[in-house]
Amino acid sequence: MLQSSVDRVAEATPHAIARRMHGLSDRALAWLFVAPSIVLLLAVNIFPLIWTIRLSFTNFRVNRPNAEVEFIGLKNYLNILSDRDIWLTMQATAHFLIWTIVLQVLIGFALAFLINKKFRGNDLWTTIIVLPMMLSPAVVGNFWTFLYQPQIGLFNYAVGFLTGADPSSFSMIGDVSLAPWAIIIVDTWMWTPFVMLICLAGLRSIPASIYEAAECDRASKWRQFWTITIPLVLPFLMLAVLFRGIENFKMFDLVVQLTGGGPGSVTELTSINLKREAFEKWRTGYASAYAVILFVTVFGLASIYVKALNKVKQR
Amino acid sequence: MKSRYVTSLAALGALLAAGAAGTGQASAKDLTLCWAAWDPANALVELSKDFEAKSGIKMKFEFVPWPNFADRMLNELNSGGKLCDLMIGDSQWIGGAAENGQYVKLNDFFDKEGIKMDDFIPATVVGYAEWPKNSPNYWALPAFGDVVGWSYRKDWFARPELQAEFKQKYGRDLAVPKTFAELKDIAEFFQKRQIDGKTVYGAAIYTERGSEGVTMGVMDVLYSFGFQYENPAKPYDLEGYVNSAKAVKGLEFYKQLYDCCTPPGHSDAYMSEDIDVYKSGQVALHMNFAFTWPGINADANVGGDKSGYFPNPAGPDGVAFAQLGGQGISVVSASEKKDDALAYIKWFAQPEIQQKWWQMGGYSALRKVVEDPGFATSQPYAQTFLDSMAIVKDFWAEPSYASLLQAAQKRFHDYVVAGQGSAQDALDGLVKDWTQVFDDEGKY
Numbered sequence: 001m002l003q004s005s006v007d008r009v010a011e012a013t014p015h016a017i018a019r020r021m022h023g024l025s026d027r028a029l030a031w032l033f034v035a036p037s038i039v040l041l042l043a044v045n046i047f048p049l050i051w052t053i054r055l056s057f058t059n060f061r062v063n064r065p066n067a068e069v070e071f072i073g074l075k076n077y078l079n080i081l082s083d084r085d086i087w088l089t090m091q092a093t094a095h096f097l098i099w100t101i102v103l104q105v106l107i108g109f110a111l112a113f114l115i116n117k118k119f120r121g122n123d124l125w126t127t128i129i130v131l132p133m134m135l136s137p138a139v140v141g142n143f144w145t146f147l148y149q150p151q152i153g154l155f156n157y158a159v160g161f162l163t164g165a166d167p168s169s170f171s172m173i174g175d176v177s178l179a180p181w182a183i184i185i186v187d188t189w190m191w192t193p194f195v196m197l198i199c200l201a202g203l204r205s206i207p208a209s210i211y212e213a214a215e216c217d218r219a220s221k222w223r224q225f226w227t228i229t230i231p232l233v234l235p236f237l238m239l240a241v242l243f244r245g246i247e248n249f250k251m252f253d254l255v256v257q258l259t260g261g262g263p264g265s266v267t268e269l270t271s272i273n274l275k276r277e278a279f280e281k282w283r284t285g286y287a288s289a290y291a292v293i294l295f296v297t298v299f300g301l302a303s304i305y306v307k308a309l310n311k312v313k314q315r
Numbered sequence: 316m317k318s319r320y321v322t323s324l325a326a327l328g329a330l331l332a333a334g335a336a337g338t339g340q341a342s343a344k345d346l347t348l349c350w351a352a353w354d355p356a357n358a359l360v361e362l363s364k365d366f367e368a369k370s371g372i373k374m375k376f377e378f379v380p381w382p383n384f385a386d387r388m389l390n391e392l393n394s395g396g397k398l399c400d401l402m403i404g405d406s407q408w409i410g411g412a413a414e415n416g417q418y419v420k421l422n423d424f425f426d427k428e429g430i431k432m433d434d435f436i437p438a439t440v441v442g443y444a445e446w447p448k449n450s451p452n453y454w455a456l457p458a459f460g461d462v463v464g465w466s467y468r469k470d471w472f473a474r475p476e477l478q479a480e481f482k483q484k485y486g487r488d489l490a491v492p493k494t495f496a497e498l499k500d501i502a503e504f505f506q507k508r509q510i511d512g513k514t515v516y517g518a519a520i521y522t523e524r525g526s527e528g529v530t531m532g533v534m535d536v537l538y539s540f541g542f543q544y545e546n547p548a549k550p551y552d553l554e555g556y557v558n559s560a561k562a563v564k565g566l567e568f569y570k571q572l573y574d575c576c577t578p579p580g581h582s583d584a585y586m587s588e589d590i591d592v593y594k595s596g597q598v599a600l601h602m603n604f605a606f607t608w609p610g611i612n613a614d615a616n617v618g619g620d621k622s623g624y625f626p627n628p629a630g631p632d633g634v635a636f637a638q639l640g641g642q643g644i645s646v647v648s649a650s651e652k653k654d655d656a657l658a659y660i661k662w663f664a665q666p667e668i669q670q671k672w673w674q675m676g677g678y679s680a681l682r683k684v685v686e687d688p689g690f691a692t693s694q695p696y697a698q699t700f701l702d703s704m705a706i707v708k709d710f711w712a713e714p715s716y717a718s719l720l721q722a723a724q725k726r727f728h729d730y731v732v733a734g735q736g737s738a739q740d741a742l743d744g745l746v747k748d749w750t751q752v753f754d755d756e757g758k759y
Contacts, residue, residue: 059755063393064714065415085725150579174582176733262524263582264733265725279386281718282393 108195141257455643540565
C-alpha cells in the first residue's frame with residue numbers, strides 16, 4: 001500500500017518533537033504557524049502606530065534628547081487643523097489627486113479599450129505603453145525636469161512647435177499656475193499604464209457570450225458599451241481608483257524631484273509638508289499628530305470606498 | 316584520517332583567529348569623516364593621505380550631496396549613530412549639536428595641544444566653532460572658510476563694443492559693480508543679449524526651495540540693505556528689525572533681480588545649478604560660494620582670464636555684507652574613537668597642513684595662511700575671498716535653526732519666485748514664524 005506524504009512526514013518527525021506536538025488542537029497549531037507573522041506585524045506596524053499616537057499628544061522633538069517631554073493634550077491637533085498653510089497643502093494634494101485620477105482613468109480605460117481589440121502589433125504596443133511605470137519615480141522626476149527645461153526641454157519645444165509660442169517664454173515647473181499641472185502631467189504619463197492594465201483585465205474577463213446575446217437582441221455598440229462593458233468593468237475601475245488614490249495621497253518622490261514643492265509652496269503636497277515638519281524642523285510630536293490626521297483621513301475614505309466597491313461587486 | 320581532521324581544524328582555527336585579529340585591527344585603526352560631497356571633499360581625501368601615512372590610521376569618508384547633507388547627517392547625530400567619528404557640519408548646526416551633546420567640547424584639547432583660536436580668522440571662529448556665540452566655548456576647529464561672492468565674465472566686460480554701449484546707456488564704465496543697484500544694471504544690460512551667436516542672460520542667483528538656497532541668496536542682499544536679525548539691545552526681539560523698511564527694500568530688490576535678469580527656468584537653483592549655468596556660458600554674473608571659484612578658474616570654457624571675482628557690492632547705505640558659508644570640524648560624541656579623531660584634528664590644525672590644504676583647493680581659515688604676503692596673489696580669487704571674509708554675517712545658529720530656516724525658505728520663495736503677496740507680507744510673516752519658534756523655545 002502506498003504511503004501518503006502526511007504519513008511519511010509523521011514517520012520522519014523525531015519522536016521528541018512528535019511527543020511535544022501531540023495533543024495540540026488544529027486551532028493551536030494554526031496559531032503556532034501564524035504567530036511569527038503576527039509578531040512581526042505588531043513590531044513593524046502596530047507598535048509604531050501606537051507610539052506615533054502617543055507622541056502626537058506631546059511636544060517631543062527627536063533632536064532634543066535632553067529636553068523634557070511634556071504632555072500637551074490636543075494642542076498639536078488644534079494647531080494643525082487651524083493652520084492655513086496646512087489647508088493649502090491639503091488643497092494642493094486634493095487638486096493633484098482628483099486630476100491625476102480623472103485623467104488616468106479616462107486615458108487608461110481608453111487605451112485598454114483600444115488594446116483589447118485584436119490588431120497587428122498589439123503585444124508590442126502594450127509593452128511600449130507600460131514602460132513608464134517600470135521606471136523609478138526619482139528617475140522619472142529627474143528627466144522630466146530636463147524635458148520641462150525652457151531652453152532645451154523637448155516638452156517646451158513641442159508646445160512651442162504646436163502653438164507658435166517661444167519655448168523659453170514659459171517654465172512648467174517655475175510658474176505658479178503651470179507647476180501644479182506639470183506634476184499632474186508627469187504622474188499621468190507614468191501611471192496611466194497601470195490603470196490601463198487593470199481595465200484590460202476587466203475587459204478580458206467579460207464573457208464573449210454576453211456580447212453575442214446582445215447582438216442577437218440587436219443592441220447597438222453604444223448600448224452594449226453602456227449596459228455591458230461599463231457595469232462589468234466598473235469594479236476593476238474602482239479598484240484602480242482606490243490604488244491610485246492611496247498612492248497619490250502619499251506622493252512624495254516624484255514631486256520632490258520635479259519641483260521640490262515649489263514654486264513657493266504651490267506643489268507642496270501633504271507628504272512633503274509632513275516630511276519637512278518631521279525631518280527638517282524636527283517637530284516630532286507635531287508631525288506625529290499630522291501623520292495621525294492623514295492616516296485617519298486615508299483610512300476613513302478608503303473604508304467608505306471599499307464598502308461602495310463591495311456593493312458594486314455584489315450587484 | 317584523524318591527523319588530517321586535526322590539521323584541517325587547526326587551519327580553520329588559524330584562519331578564524333587571523334580574521335578576528337584583522338577585524339579588531341580595522342575597527343581600532345580607522346576613522347570615518349562625514350562631510351558634503353563636493354570638490355573640497357575630494358581635496359580632503361588627498362590631503363588625508365598624509366595623516367594616514369603618519370598615524371597608521373586609515374581614513375574612511377562618508378560624503379552626502381548638499382541637498383541631502385543636512386537631512387542625512389542631522390539624522391545621524393540625532394539618532395546617536397556611530398557612523399561618523401569626525402563631522403564637518405554646517406555652521407548653523409553648532410548650537411543644536413553643542414546643546415544636545417552631539418559634539419565633543421574641544422577647549423581642554425585645544426589647551427593641551429596649544430591650538431589657539433586666535434590663530435584663525437575671527438569670523439570663522441565665531442561662525443564655525445563657538446556656542447554660545449562670542450563666548451570661548453569651542454565645539455569645532457574652523458576647517459573650511461567659505462562665503463558668498465560673485466564671479467563674472469571678465470572677457471565680456473572687456474569687449475569694446477559692449478563697453479561703449481554700456482557707457483552710452485548708463486553713463487559709466489562696464490566694470491565690477493560697487494553697489495547692488497549697479498549690479499542690477501549690468502544684469503539687465505546682459506539679459507537676452509546675443510554674444511557670439513548665443514543668447515545670454517544677466518545673473519545666476521540662488522532660488523532653491525528644498526534646502527537653504529533661496530535664503531542664502533536673499534540674506535546677502537538683505538544684510539547689505541540694513542536687515543537685522545534682532546534688536547541689538549534685546550535678543551529675540553524681531554519686530555521692526557527683521558521686517559524693517561530697509562529689509563523690505565532689500566527683499567523687493569532680490570525679487571526684481573530674479574524677475575529681470577535670470578535665465579529662463581531659474582526657479583529652483585542653488586550651488587550646482589548656478590555653476591552649471593555659469594560654466595556653460597549663459598550668464599554674465601554668478602552668485603555662489605567661494606568654493607566654486609577654483610573650479611571656475613580651471614574651467615576650459617570660462618576659466619583663466621575669462622572670469623573675474625568680486626565680493627558682494629554695497630546696499631543703498633554704502634555698507635556691504637556677505638553670507639557666511641563654510642564649516643568647522645568636530646568630534647562626534649557618539650564616536651568610540653574620540654582619541655584618534657582628536658589626533659586627526661591636531662594634525663589638521665598644523666600650519667603646514669593648512670598651507671597644503673589651501674594649495675589643494677581647500678579654503679584654510681588659518682590666519683598664518685591667509686595673512687601670508689603671497690596669499691592674495693596666489694590665486695585670482697584669493698583677494699576676493701579675503702575681502703568677502705571680512706564682511707560676513709551668518710544665519711541663526713540656534714538649536715532651532717532648522718525651523719527658522721524652513722520658515723525663511725517658505726516666505727522668501729513664496730514671494731520671490733511664486734510672486735505671492737508683497738515683500739512686507741513676507742517679512743511680517745517671517746517675524747510671526749520666527750517669534751513662534753522662539754516662543755516654543757521659551758525665549759520670551
